[in-house]
Amino acid sequence: MSGFVRRFWREGSAVAGLSIVLVLVFGAVFGPLLDPASPIAIDHALLGHPLPPSLQHPFGTDLLGRVEFVRALYGARVSLTVGITAMIVAITIGTLYGAISGAAGGRIDSLMMRSVDALLAFPSFFLIITVEALTEKFALVIIVLIIGLLSWMGVARLVRGEVLSLRERDFVEAARALGASPARLVLRHLVPNALGPVVVAGTLAIGDFILLEASLSYLGLGVQVPTPSWGNMLQDALTPDARSAYWLIVTPGLLIVFALLGFSLLGEGLRVAFDRTQTQELTGAFEDTSAPAGRVPVEV
Amino acid sequence: MSSFIIRRLAGAVPLLLLVSLISYAIMGLSPGGPAAILGQQARRLSPAARAHFIALLGLDRPWYVQYFYWLKTLIFQGSLGNSYVDGRPVVQKILEKLPVTLELLTLALILTLLIAIPVGVYAATKRNSWFDIGSTAIGFVAYGIPVFWLGIVMIDVFAVHLRWLPASGIASLGRENDLLDRLRHLVLPVVTLAIVSFASWMRYQRGAMLEVLSAPFVRTARAKGLTERVVVYRHALRNALIPTVTLLGLTLPGLVGGAFFVEYIFSYPGMGYLGITSIFARDYPTVMGITMLSAVLVVLGNLLADVFYSLVDPRIRYD
Numbered sequence: 001m002s003g004f005v006r007r008f009w010r011e012g013s014a015v016a017g018l019s020i021v022l023v024l025v026f027g028a029v030f031g032p033l034l035d036p037a038s039p040i041a042i043d044h045a046l047l048g049h050p051l052p053p054s055l056q057h058p059f060g061t062d063l064l065g066r067v068e069f070v071r072a073l074y075g076a077r078v079s080l081t082v083g084i085t086a087m088i089v090a091i092t093i094g095t096l097y098g099a100i101s102g103a104a105g106g107r108i109d110s111l112m113m114r115s116v117d118a119l120l121a122f123p124s125f126f127l128i129i130t131v132e133a134l135t136e137k138f139a140l141v142i143i144v145l146i147i148g149l150l151s152w153m154g155v156a157r158l159v160r161g162e163v164l165s166l167r168e169r170d171f172v173e174a175a176r177a178l179g180a181s182p183a184r185l186v187l188r189h190l191v192p193n194a195l196g197p198v199v200v201a202g203t204l205a206i207g208d209f210i211l212l213e214a215s216l217s218y219l220g221l222g223v224q225v226p227t228p229s230w231g232n233m234l235q236d237a238l239t240p241d242a243r244s245a246y247w248l249i250v251t252p253g254l255l256i257v258f259a260l261l262g263f264s265l266l267g268e269g270l271r272v273a274f275d276r277t278q279t280q281e282l283t284g285a286f287e288d289t290s291a292p293a294g295r296v297p298v299e300v
Numbered sequence: 301m302s303s304f305i306i307r308r309l310a311g312a313v314p315l316l317l318l319v320s321l322i323s324y325a326i327m328g329l330s331p332g333g334p335a336a337i338l339g340q341q342a343r344r345l346s347p348a349a350r351a352h353f354i355a356l357l358g359l360d361r362p363w364y365v366q367y368f369y370w371l372k373t374l375i376f377q378g379s380l381g382n383s384y385v386d387g388r389p390v391v392q393k394i395l396e397k398l399p400v401t402l403e404l405l406t407l408a409l410i411l412t413l414l415i416a417i418p419v420g421v422y423a424a425t426k427r428n429s430w431f432d433i434g435s436t437a438i439g440f441v442a443y444g445i446p447v448f449w450l451g452i453v454m455i456d457v458f459a460v461h462l463r464w465l466p467a468s469g470i471a472s473l474g475r476e477n478d479l480l481d482r483l484r485h486l487v488l489p490v491v492t493l494a495i496v497s498f499a500s501w502m503r504y505q506r507g508a509m510l511e512v513l514s515a516p517f518v519r520t521a522r523a524k525g526l527t528e529r530v531v532v533y534r535h536a537l538r539n540a541l542i543p544t545v546t547l548l549g550l551t552l553p554g555l556v557g558g559a560f561f562v563e564y565i566f567s568y569p570g571m572g573y574l575g576i577t578s579i580f581a582r583d584y585p586t587v588m589g590i591t592m593l594s595a596v597l598v599v600l601g602n603l604l605a606d607v608f609y610s611l612v613d614p615r616i617r618y619d
Binding site: 207252 | 314315316318319322323326327436440441443444445446448449452453456553560561564575576579580582587590591594595598599
C-alpha cells in the first residue's frame with residue numbers, strides 16, 4: 001500500500017488530478033451553503049439582460065437574471081452526482097458480470113461474453129438517446145440508471161480478463177481445495193484482486209459520464225430545467241437571445257473540460273500507481289471497446 | 301484465413317439477430333409506443349382513419365409480431381421498410397446520407413492522423429521532455445472538450461464574428477457543384493472533429509511507439525551502431541504504426557454514429573443528423589435501419605482489424 005501511495009504522489013499529474021477533483025467536490029458539497037442565492041430564483045429586474053462577469057457575480061447572470069456562479073455550483077452537484085452514481089451502477093454490474101463469467105468458464109462464459117459482444121455492437125450513444133427520447137422520463141434516477149445500465153460492458157470484459165488469469169493462481173486453487181463456495185470464491189478471492197484496473201476504469205468513467213450527461217442535457221434529454229446541470233446551462237446559453245452573452249457559453253463548457261481533466265489525470269495517476277511494472281502506457285480512450293459512450297464523436 | 305473469415309461472419313449472424321431483437325424490444329416496449337406518434341402527427345384524423353393507419357403499419361400487433369414481420373421483410377425482400385415520416389424506403393434514405401458522412405469523417409480522420417501520429421511519435425522519442433509533457437497536457441484538455449460546445453464556439457468565432465466560413469450545411473444555395481464552396485463548408489466540422497479526436501490518437505500512438513522503443517530489436521539496432529534517426533524512423537516507427545493502422549478498422553462504426561453532434565450542430569445532413577432527427581420523430585424503421593447498419597459495421601470493423609493485424613504481423617495466425 002505504501003508503495004502505491006508513493007508511486008501516486010510521485011506522479012505530478014496524478015496529484016493535479018486529485019486536486020481538481022477535490023476542488024470540484026468541495027465546491028459541489030459546500031459551495032451552495034456559502035452562497036445563499038437560489039439557483040432558480042428569477043430576478044425580474046434583469047430579465048432578458050444578462051450581466052457580464054463582475055466582482056459581485058464572478059460568472060455573470062443569465063437570461064432570467066439568475067446568478068450563474070450559484071448555478072454552476074448546483075450544477076456541479078448534479079453533474080458529479082450523475083457521474084459518480086452512474087459509475088457505481090456500471091462498475092457494480094460490470095464487475096459482478098465479468099467475475100461470474102470468468103469464474104464459471106466454459107459454455108456459460110462464452111454465452112455471457114457473446115451477449116456482451118451483442119451489446120457492444122450497439123451504437124451506445126445512439127442507444128442511450130433512443131431510450132431517453134422514447135421513455136421521456138428525465139428524473140435523475142432514470143438518467144443515472146440508463147447511463148449505468150448501458151455502459152458496464154467494457155468493465156465486464158476487463159474484470160473477466162483479470163479473473164481468467166487469477167483463477168489459475170495457487171491461492172484460488174487453495175481456497176477451492178478448502179471447500180470455498182463459488183460465491184465466496186468470486187466475492188472474497190477473485191473480485192478483490194481484480195479491483196486495481198476497475199478503480200482506474202471507474203475514475204475515468206466518472207468524467208465520461210459527466211460529459212455524457214451534459215450531451216444528453218444539451219439535446220434536452222437529460223436533467224430538466226429549472227434544475228441546473230452543466231449540460232442544460234449550456235443548452236440555455238445557446239438560445240438565440242443568449243448568444244451575445246459569451247460568458248454563459250464559456251462557463252459551463254470550461255467547467256466540463258476542467259472536470260474531465262481532473263478525472264482523466266486522476267485515473268491515469270491511479271493506473272501508474274497500480275501498475276508496478278510501469279510498462280502499460282496505452283491509455284484511456286481506446287482501451288478495449290469500453291471507449292466511453294459520450295465520446296462517440298471521438299471514434300473518428 | 302478464408303475459413304476464419306467465414307466462421308467469423310457466420311458467428312455474426314446470431315449476434316446481429318440478438319441486436320435487432322433487443323432494439324425492437326426497446327422501441328416496442330417503450331411507453332408511448334409507436335402508436336403515440338400517430339397520435340401526435342395525425343391528431344386531426346378521425347378515429348376511424350387513425351385506426352386504419354395503425355392497422356396498415358401493423359402497429360396494432362404486439363411488438364414481437366411486428367419484429368418477425370420486420371425480419372421477414374428484411375430476409376426475403378432485402379428491405380428495411382419505409383420511413384414513417386416520408387414513406388420512402390429506409391435503405392434509400394441511408395444510402396443517400398452515407399456518402400455525405402463518409403466525406404466528413406474521412407477528411408476529419410486524415411487531418412487528425414496527420415497531426416496525431418507525428419506528435420505522438422515525436423513525444424515518445426523525447427519522453428518526459430517539454431514537448432512530451434506539453435502535448436500530453438494539451439491532449440488531456442482536448443479530450444475533455446464537449447464536442448457540441450466546441451462546435452458552437454467555432455461557429456460563434458469563425459462564422460458569426462469573423463465571418464470567414466459558413467456556419468452550416470454542405471453547400472451554399474445554388475452552388476452545390478462548386479467544390480471550393482463545399483470545402484469551405486467542411487472546414488469547421490472537420491476541424492472540430494479533429495480537435496476532439498486528436499488526443500486519443502496521439503496518446504495511442506505515443507504508447508505504441510514507447511512500447512516498440514523498449515523492444516529488444518530496437519536495442520539490437522542501437523547496439524549495431526545505427527544512427528538514432530535510422531533506429532527510430534526506419535526500425536521502430538514501422539512497427540509502432542501497426543496498432544494505429546489496425547485501429548482504423550474499429551473506426552468503421554463511426555460512420556453511423558460518429559459525428560452525431562458535429563452533424564447536428566453544423567446542420568450537416570449526414571448519418572448522424574438522420575439518426576437524431578429520426579429518433580426525435582420516432583421514425584422507428586429508420587432508427588432500426590441505422591442501428592442495424594451500425595451493428596454490421598462493428599462486426600466488419602472488428603473483423604477487418606483482426607485480418608489486417610495478421611497481414612502486417614506474420615506471427616499472428618487465425619486457423
